[in-house]
Amino acid sequence: MARKLAAGNWKMNGTTAALAEVAALTAAIEAETCEVLLCPPATLISRMADMAQGSGLMIGGQTCHPNGSGAHTGDISAAMLTDAGASHVILGHSERRADHGETDEDVAAQTAAATGEGLIAIVCVGETEAERDAGVTLNVVSTQLAGSVPEGTDLAKLVIAYEPVWAIGTGRTPTLEQIAEVHDHMRAELTERFGQGAHNIPLLYGGSVKQSNAAEIFAVSNVDGALVGGASLKAADFSGIVSALSGA
Ligand code: PEP
Numbered sequence: 646m647a648r649k650l651a652a653g654n655w656k657m658n659g660t661t662a663a664l665a666e667v668a669a670l671t672a673a674i675e676a677e678t679c680e681v682l683l684c685p686p687a688t689l690i691s692r693m694a695d696m697a698q699g700s701g702l703m704i705g706g707q708t709c710h711p712n713g714s715g716a717h718t719g720d721i722s723a724a725m726l727t728d729a730g731a732s733h734v735i736l737g738h739s740e741r742r743a744d745h746g747e748t749d750e751d752v753a754a755q756t757a758a759a760t761g762e763g764l765i766a767i768v769c770v771g772e773t774e775a776e777r778d779a780g781v782t783l784n785v786v787s788t789q790l791a792g793s794v795p796e797g798t799d800l801a802k803l804v805i806a807y808e809p810v811w812a813i814g815t816g817r818t819p820t821l822e823q824i825a826e827v828h829d830h831m832r833a834e835l836t837e838r839f840g841q842g843a844h845n846i847p848l849l850y851g852g853s854v855k856q857s858n859a860a861e862i863f864a865v866s867n868v869d870g871a872l873v874g875g876a877s878l879k880a881a882d883f884s885g886i887v888s889a890l891s892g893a
Contacts, residue, residue, distance in 0.1 A: 652870065756803075824850055
């Protein structure tokens with residue numbers, strides 16, 4: 646059985662004032678049994694990690710460079726994330742793939758760097774609306790999975806997030822059957838490649854998850870949690886999703 650994880654992606658949102666949400670969240674999740682993670686902008690990681698110490702909350706980054714250091718203006722390395730107090734990092738989010746041209750090869754290199762530094766890599770995959778309409782969703786997900794997760798990855802440091810691009814920030818979600826189809830497919834592909842240990846890899850669904858749809862999504866086969874954008878910004882909203890996962 647994979648462990649359950651509720652992960653929040655704050656994207657490019659949040660300054661010092663938003664730290665009040667972290668205080669509220671740590672209090673709200675005290676009795677919850679699932680893992681809870683927030684991935685704020687890099688500027689907040691260190692302060693959030695300090696605040697989260699001793700609570701059930703973990704802190705992560707939103708990307709990392711494959712290299713450990715060097716002339717890469719504006720980038721952040723895996724070692725810098727761990728040094729700031731991060732335990733996880735989101736990699737290959739569709740916004741990184743679209744805005745920064747990140748390829749599966751880039752994501753694989755980032756994954757190797759992150760896991761090599763001891764971070765847990767949350768590798769994102771998912772089809773565009775045109776790809777779903779063309780009936781190639783499973784092919785796209787297979788290609789991204791195969792290309793973004795390098796050989797020899799330590800499975801204990803791997804999480805996969807299925808995020809249909811058309812469901813991110815749109816309020817639209819796939820049907821529960823469509824989510825099950827992709828998650829069952831990912832589990833089968835990972836098991837074929839990595840063996841029975843792949844049953845322990847948490848498979849997250851992401852794309853317009855909110856308190857009102859969380860419970861039904863968490864009841865879907867092979868869904869072990871969620872990667873949440875907009876609804877992770879407010880402790881009151883995110884803690885409802887965390888509760889739904891703990892109770893699933
Ligand atoms: C995301 O950014 O990964 C995401 C799923 O966003 P939202 O929950 O806002 O759709």
